Amino acid sequence: MPEIAEIRLGDLVQMRKPHACGENEWTIVRTGIDIRIQCRRCGRSVLMARPQFLRSAKRISRPAPRDEAES
Ligand SMILES: [Zn+2]
Structure with a gap:
């Protein structure tokens, strides 16, 4: 299992089992x-x-990482 700190809208995710x-x-x-x-x-x-x-x-990937300050 990947280490995932947070999940964001728009993230791409690859599942273990493909969809139907x-x-x-x-x-x-x-x-x-x-x-x-x-x-x-x-x-x-x-x-x-x-x-x-x-x-x-x-696997989760973030297609367009943004550099906004988050704190
Ligand atoms: Zn489908």
Whole structure:
């Protein structure tokens, strides 16, 4: 399991198991206690509890890192 300090909207996530449509990359569309991810190919979204998400995720990448000050 990757070390994930935080999950942000728009992050790309690669899951351990591909979606039924064959795609394996998802976009984070909602964060919080539950995480909603949307399949990049077919557009279906799945809501899952954060611990379950962290178990299922293989890799998370941030396509466009921003340099805003955050504190
Ligand atoms: Zn899909």
